[in-house]
Amino acid sequence: MRKVLAHSVFVLPLFFLINCSSGSQDDPQITEEEQQEGQNGNQNEEPTIEISSIINTSDQGKLIDAFFFDLKGWPDRTNTVEKATAYFVNDGMNGIRISIYGDIQRPAHPGPGVVVESQYEPMLTSITTALSVKPDLKIFASKKLRSTNSFPDWVKDNTGIIPKQYAIMLADFIEFMNGKGITIDYLGIDNEFVYNEGNITPEKYHETIFELRVLASTRGFDLPILVGYEDFGPNKRNWVQILMESGWGNDMDIYGTHYYPQFRPKDKLITDLNSIDNRPFWATEPHWDKVKTENPDVFLNAEAAMVTLWDQTDLGMTGFMWWNYNLEDELRTRLMQAASTPLLYSRPISMTDIDGEDLTELGKLQSRAFIKANQVNVYFVNMSDTSYTDYGIALSDNQKIADNVVYTQWRETTTIDGQQLSGTVTSDNTAVQVNLPKRSITKIDLTIQD
Secondary structure, three states: OEEEEOOOOOOOOOOOOOOOOOEEOOOOOOOHHHHHHHHHOOOOOOOEEEEEEEEEEEEEOOOOOEEEEEOOOOOOOOOOHHHHHHHHHHOOOOEEEEEEOOOOOOOOOOEOOEOOHHHHHHHHHHHHHHHHHOOOOEEEEEEOOEOEOOOOHHHEEOOEEOHHHHHHHHHHHHHHHHHOOOOOOEEEOOOOHHHOOOOOOHHHHHHHHHHHHHHHHHHOOOOOEEEEEOOOOOOOOOHHHHHHHOOOHHHOOEEEEOOOOOOOOHHHHHHHHOOOOOOOEEEOOOEOOOOOOOOOOHHHHHHHHHHHHHHHHHOOEEEEOOEOOOOOOOHHHHHHHHHHHHHOOOEEEEEOOOOOOOOOOOOOEEEEEEEEOOEEEEEEEEOOOOEEEEEEEEEHHHOOEOOOOEEEEEOOOOOOOOEEEEOEEOOOOOEEEEEEOOOEEEEEEEEEOO
16 A cells, blocks of 8 residues: 555655555445545645555556447347437447347247248347447347257257258358348357257357358358357356367357356356467356345345456456346446446456455455556445545556546445546645445546646
């Protein structure tokens, strides 16, 4: 931890204190008056800022270049210009994840060469509306899961999918979409192996892609970028390792996996990532739970979702698409927007915080930072029993922070839009202090001075 004076013209040397906590368990709830006092400081004194977080802007992770909207569960969610504008213009999403049907609920592929257009109509309306407001959207088509009735009978037998037949169905789908003016940029041919009857082993996956390549050549369509393996969590059945060790790595251009907050198998994810060389890594279905009987606390749900996403950004995730991201007028929506929209075209950067950087343990202070050009977005999730008042933040290498530091904070006493606050910046612009009450979520916007 470092100490600087909030209104001084010099900075004390960097040093670490034995007692690094600036929080107080005796006064866990910060009042509105205390918030205001923390913003403005005392103009007649020289308050000391203890630096509890240092952000290293030169230690950057991979660029996050894909933030997609997921239509798979709700095919009509972008079927009006107003809704499409909200997602793709206001929230800035640059892609859309859509379904490949053929399941028992939507039998869109009853036989080779046949596509039932009516089964796709709700989703087609949403896709074309989305493209009308943002023509350069990227389209990611992924097989729709419907338990053990996910595939039509003509593409499977009692061992799962028949690769040659399934490749015909996929080719039919791609050509159908092309005929509607929709280019499939990315393709995922499986979805949560453990919950469908397709039994798409690495060998069957390879055989399906081989047959699909042949059809692309003979029918004259472009093969999309291939996303795999999209199971219910990483490193199941050694699927990725078997694919790579069998010499079939060219059949998977992007590694995608589902990664749930109730499990967070980070070691298994690392195992998969160690196998994929330099392929991009996408979180193809991260989950942010809604308030339910079994998990009624929206703040705890938010903490679990955010650290689950940060597990993946820490490990090089370059694209993500939340399951059930929506426009409902609720706290979950506002928090998802705040946690997600700044990440597109940004990079994670390393930072310290007062109780350690590890995210494994819930119910403590969690933090991460992301950088885009000279803008730094800093997040603190404080589900601990400690309120951290006058919490000091500095950039590495004596970089300067612009005066106008604003932050949005959500507490149980705020509206769903949170409270807008201003940080106290030192007169030499080397640090800023904010307040982090217990059971709060805070997003801070910093600008690095030129």
